[in-house]
Amino acid sequence: MRSAPTILHLDMDAFYASAEQAAKPSLRGKAVVVGGLGPRGVVATASYEARRFGVHSAMPTAQARRLAPHAAYLTPRFTLYRDVSNQVMGLLRALSPLVEPLSLDEAFVDLEAGGAAFDSASAREVGERLRADIRRVTGLSGSVGLAVSKMLAKIGSERAKPDGLVLIEPGTERELLAPLPVRVLPGVGPATGDHLRRAGITTVDEIAEAGQDELVRLLGRAHGTGLYAMALALDERPVVSEREGKSVSVEDTYDLDIHDRVRVRGEVARLAERCTRRLREAGRSGRTVVLKVRRYDFSTLTRSETLRGPTDDPAVVREAAARLLEGVDTTGGVRLLGVGVSGLADYTQEDLFAQAAGERAAAEAAAEADEQATPGPAAEAVEPVAPAAPEERRWPAGHDVVHAVHGPGWVQGSGVGRVTVRFETPTSAPGRVRTFRTDDPELSLSAPLPLVEEDGGAGGAGRG
Helix, strand or coil: CCCCCCEEEEEECCHHHHHHHHHCHHHCCCCEEEECCCCCCEEEEECHHHHCCCCCCCCEHHHHHHHCCCCEEECCCHHHHHHHHHHHHHHHHCCCCCEEEEECCEEEEECCCCCCCCCHHHHHHHHHHHHHHHHHHHCCCEEEEEECCHHHHHHHHHHHCCCCEEECCCCCHHHHHCCCEHHHCCCCCHHHHHHHHHCCCCEHHHHHHHCHHHHHHHHCHHHHHHHHHHHCCCCCCCCCCHHHCCEEEEEEEEEEEECCHHHHHHHHHHHHHHHHHHHHHCCCEEEEEEEEEEECCCCEEEEEEEEEEEECCHHHHHHHHHHHHHCCCCCCCEEEEEEEEEEEECCCCCHHHHHHHHHHHHHHHHHHHHHHHCCCCCCCCCCCCCCCCCCCCCCCCCCEEEECCCEEEEEEEEECCEEEEEECCCCCCCCEEEEEECCCCCEEECCCCCCECCCCCECCCCCC
């Protein structure tokens, strides 16, 4: 354990929702929910204004709509979120070579490894400067925790939310941890938490009082020993840059068990997409796809498939994960799903999926050619078939558009052949709303606009 609070944990505040508020002046200070908007949609992020109504991440969007019917419900814009994340991670890497990203909006930084800080005063100065730089560069807010270990730094950032900084002074860790619930410790999920509660252990102090032998009896040697050390504020885990990692993975835990097999497949496909995005952001590829399923009874199954070569193609990972899922019984319900890629490399076998797709296309083309060459029945009169109506253009709620006359804006809603657009930008005043036909030739989807002007002036900070 180090003697100075030089491990920093950054967590952007309500990241997706705050980015949307920063991009849309009319939504600042209002309830915003970002996630899937379909019947089986799930909330990805809720603004702090929406959280006051009880809305939180991983909640079914249908339930969120009942709790906050007047909130703005938007589909995610990952192009924007990745761009902002890259800006934030660039600021972190300027502080230290050891940056461990956990997601687009969260990371650990070893300030000592970069010579950025060596004691409490210098660590606090770096943390405050980082928060100011993030605000200047992105227009958004982030919360910072500083401590002697990763566990404590993360606890610090949670206590700092929103838009704050908490430094845990060396020597005060046990006093801070004692009254906190057991779930604050890494590795204590719902199952372990319930197991400890049945044994009369609900706080970190009670874990320490129970002793290592009792925890080993309750949880097994590895888990019990590790949890006892955490309760004593002992966490030796180093900050490891993602490039040095052996795998990239994502997982979601669900408040309510998922019983619908169709939704399970959809969640696995979504996780595969997220996992490959992280792969690409890290400049990596991998050859082994891993599926993790925790069932209703807390039993955890892991399945893996090794590909012919490394890939970062979302279609390849998605299809492999779907194949692995076919071998897992989920009829009793699923409480956690995860998709990962291991066997990482710095290159991609680009033609892995393209080759398979090309083979399928060639086979289909050959079959079609054979069918056309095969003589059919004697000439029959064939009724001319009217061409199919063109598919209606999709206008995802919250996504960027540009109109030939009115300029840039975003989709407020669509349906029944109409799309409603609010014309405003990150640096404008709240804009006017206009409605168009979904096939209006002067309206088209566009790329997200920067949240902050290039000269460094903030384009309206999203609420954290």
